[in-house]
Amino acid sequence: MAEGLQKRVQQELEKLKSIQKDFQKSVSGRQQLDSQLKENTLVLEELKRLESDSAVYKLIGQVLVKQDLEESKQNVEKRIDYISKEIKRHEEALKDLEKKQDTHRETMAKLQAQFQQQIVKAAAKA
Amino acid sequence: MSTGTMKEIPVTELNIPQLNQLSQQLEQDVELLQNSMSSLKLAQGKFSECKESLGKLTTDNLQKDILVPLTSSMYVAGQLADVDKVLVDIGTGYYVEMKLKSAVDYYQRKVEFLSKQMENLQPVLQEKALMKESVMEVLQMKVRSQLAAHQHLATSSKS
Numbered sequence: 251m252a253e254g255l256q257k258r259v260q261q262e263l264e265k266l267k268s269i270q271k272d273f274q275k276s277v278s279g280r281q282q283l284d285s286q287l288k289e290n291t292l293v294l295e296e297l298k299r300l301e302s303d304s305a306v307y308k309l310i311g312q313v314l315v316k317q318d319l320e321e322s323k324q325n326v327e328k329r330i331d332y333i334s335k336e337i338k339r340h341e342e343a344l345k346d347l348e349k350k351q352d353t354h355r356e357t358m359a360k361l362q363a364q365f366q367q368q369i370v371k372a373a374a375k376a
Numbered sequence: 377m378s379t380g381t382m383k384e385i386p387v388t389e390l391n392i393p394q395l396n397q398l399s400q401q402l403e404q405d406v407e408l409l410q411n412s413m414s415s416l417k418l419a420q421g422k423f424s425e426c427k428e429s430l431g432k433l434t435t436d437n438l439q440k441d442i443l444v445p446l447t448s449s450m451y452v453a454g455q456l457a458d459v460d461k462v463l464v465d466i467g468t469g470y471y472v473e474m475k476l477k478s479a480v481d482y483y484q485r486k487v488e489f490l491s492k493q494m495e496n497l498q499p500v501l502q503e504k505a506l507m508k509e510s511v512m513e514v515l516q517m518k519v520r521s522q523l524a525a526h527q528h529l530a531t532s533s534k535s
Contacts, residue, residue, distance in 0.1 A: 296466040297470070306470060306471070314463075326470075
């Protein structure tokens with residue numbers, strides 16, 4: 251009986267570990283998105299400060315290509331929108347994963363307590 | 377590790393392994409914040425340098441001979457042609473042609489922006505450092521008292 255319980259504890263532990271890994275991945279993805287968002291916001295601010303006749307170039311590969319100011323502003327705005335949406339998605343995934351983590355931890359704690367009791371009972375009998 | 381609700385537990389109530397863990401966590405936090413601070417200073421230095429080098433682009437220096445880097449180890453002779461407009465990297469692959477004065481303004485704004493970020497970071501860094509100090513103090517106190525208790529037990533069991 252104790253072995254079955256031990257196996258369950260193992261399973262729960264592995265599930266918990268994989269959830270934690272996903273959580274970490276989501277966290278670092280979220281941080282990266284955050285820094286991209288900040289960078290793009292700064293770029294948009296600069297573009298907005300420019301007069302309409304200023305030349306804007308975009309680095310595509312190793313080539314600087316002339317861009318239209320309005321078009322660049324729109325491009326950056328769209329990118330900012332997209333990144334914000336991605337961040338929201340990540341936040342929801344994070345909340346979800348956190349809840350899953352908590353429930354798994356609770357199950358783990360309960361199983362471990364049961365396991366301990368089993369051991370104590372077995373020791374008492376012997 | 378964040379939970380939905382956090383309870384405040386006085387540091388003195390934690391036992392030694394917990395205190396150890398906490399002090400290690402705080403150590404990592406302090407290191408992270410210090411690294412961020414250094415990165416900010418480094419970036420600010422670079423922007424400051426850009427601003428200063430713009431100062432060299434005066435009309436006095438027009439047509440002067442210059443060496444233009446083609447790669448990190450190859451330069452080509454040239455002449456300073458334009459001191460009116462410069463190409464500034466504003467991020468995410470965008471470069472903007474600006475008048476000299478606007479570029480100087482741009483770098484000045486960046487330098488000030490980073491100063492503000494560093495100012496905001498400083499109190500956070502200090503608070504973490506203080507927390508780490510107090511946790512270590514409590515830890516040392518507990519270790520000392522535990523040692524003393526053990527010694528007391530050892531001496532009392534001998535006699």
